[in-house]
Amino acid sequence: MNKNVNGIFDVVENDVQEILNIYNYYIKNTIITFEEIEISLEVMKSRVNQIAEKFRYLVYKENNVVLGYAYISYWKERSAYRYSVESTIYLNNNCVGKGIGTKLYSELINQVKKSELHSVIGGISLPNDASIKLHEKLGFNYLGKFSEVGYKFNNWIDVGYWELILK
Numbered sequence: 001m002n003k004n005v006n007g008i009f010d011v012v013e014n015d016v017q018e019i020l021n022i023y024n025y026y027i028k029n030t031i032i033t034f035e036e037i038e039i040s041l042e043v044m045k046s047r048v049n050q051i052a053e054k055f056r057y058l059v060y061k062e063n064n065v066v067l068g069y070a071y072i073s074y075w076k077e078r079s080a081y082r083y084s085v086e087s088t089i090y091l092n093n094n095c096v097g098k099g100i101g102t103k104l105y106s107e108l109i110n111q112v113k114k115s116e117l118h119s120v121i122g123g124i125s126l127p128n129d130a131s132i133k134l135h136e137k138l139g140f141n142y143l144g145k146f147s148e149v150g151y152k153f154n155n156w157i158d159v160g161y162w163e164l165i166l167k
Contacts, residue, residue: 005064008107011048011057011071018066019059020044022090029093031125031157034150055085056111060104067095070108075121083118089134101134109138112166119165125150126158135162 011019024038051057057071068091075084089105112120122140124131136142140162148156 005061008058008060008104011052011059011069013045015059015061015066015069016045016048017041019048019069019090022066022069022092025093026090031150031152031155032090032128032131034125034152034157036152056108058104058108058111060091060100067092068100068104070104072108072112072117072120075119083116084121085112085117085119086121086123087112089131096130101130102137105134105138109164118167119163122162122164124160124162126160132160132162135164138164140164 020039020041023033023044026032027035027038048057051071051073054074055072058069059066060068060070068089070087070089072085072087075081075086087105087108089101089108091101091104109120120140122131122135124135126145141164143161143163145158145160147158149159150157
């Protein structure tokens, strides 16, 4: 019997191909990621495993299909940064605006609040009104931006930073 799976779960290896499909869409079509060349399944598996070994890596599924994923990772490697993390969220491009991002990101943040971590930082390639709205809805505060730090699709891209202090 094949049971439909709906909800938010920790990532498993069988999710990685769908995560890759979501991410490669953003590489090819948007400024949301600064990667410019699609990555392979092997590279994505390695990235997912490295993050999931240390931090939360969640997927949102409907009918057994991954529609989005979110995770935290180190903000910076130096030891004094150990209580600060960077958050990341990606949704299937056909699922934006349906409340999935809010559910998924809220769950990630709720789980992070149970840890010893102190701050969560979100970097957003600009413009990206949907991501800004999501971060601010969940309590992130705007810190500022770096102007023209990325170059993709023959355009200079700014990156804004938002922060959520947990404790």
